Amino acid sequence: MSFLKNISINQRIQLTVILLLLILFSAAAFSVSKFSTSRVNKSIETQASVYLNQLSALITEIEKQTGGGFNHIDYATLKPHFNQAAFYQTDFPFLIDNKGNYAIHLYKEGQKYPREKLNEIFTRRNGSLSYIDFIKGKEQEVRLFFKKVESIDYYIALPISLSEAHEDLSKNRNILILIIIASSIISVFVVRFTLRPVVNAIKRINESINKLSLGEAAKKIDYPNNDEVGQIANSLNNLIDGISRTTLFANEIGKNNLGAKFEPLGPNDRLGNSLINMRTNLMNAASESEKRKKEDEKRNWLNVGLAKFADILRQNNDNLQMLADTVTQNLLDYLNANQGALFVVNQDN
Known part of the structure; x- marks a missing residue:
């Protein structure tokens, strides 16, 4: 079954459907064939029984008219009935006397009927038996129906080829x-x-x-x-x-657009939640970086200012008026102020 691994789902389904249909139709055909064969066989039995009863009644009626047992008058009267096929092409009836000789037959009159079949007929008197015979050059199963005619102590028989009887079934089967x-x-x-x-x-x-x-x-x-x-x-x-x-x-x-909106696929969306966590971490890192930048700017502003005014104080320390003007002017520039004043506390007076 390894070949199934290499076929598509479509091919698998088609193969499965075909196999199921073949199995289903084959089972149905087998059932119908068996049922039809059984029905035909029962129909053959019924028709053969009716035919033999009618033929037996005819022989009995003729015997009543002629009397004295089976004679040439009976033979002449009955012969036309035995020269006609009953239902099919080869089912010609025949008459056997109590010694096993063909009394009336299409072409075997005077010959002996086979002993093994004759014994069964004499024993059972009424019924049927099956055997294989060559008909039209072919081996065929034959069903022989027989009945004892009590009025003359003879036996009438009707051989029916099942192949002929089932010929319509074969056509229907095809x-x-x-x-x-x-x-x-x-x-x-x-x-x-x-x-x-x-x-x-x-x-x-x-x-x-x-x-x-x-x-x-x-x-x-x-x-x-x-x-x-x-x-x-x-x-x-x-x-x-x-x-x-x-x-x-x-x-x-x-693109550093940390404000972009996003909804994860669900509470267990690992990728989406990871991206949201990454955005949160980036936003926190940006905030911390901004804080550090402002603190650095303050420190730089303070250090630069201290160095600048220390230099001013060193240069003009001998002239108080000039020192005051220079400090005031640079302080206004450094603080971006519009105006300012410098008050000196006089502790001498």
């Missing part, structure tokens, strides 16, 4: 086989037509999944039916949308 073949072919086309949308959808789903596995963008699946395949297609479409939104959000983060 027709049934053709119907099975035609039904199987039609079923294959119906299955192919029914499964085509499903198989095509599965192929598109497979292509999209392969692209996603390679990190490529995949197209959404358009499948209108709400069956199992439709549910798979909807889930895949949701996944494609989610990956598209996640990719867009990741690109915005890459």
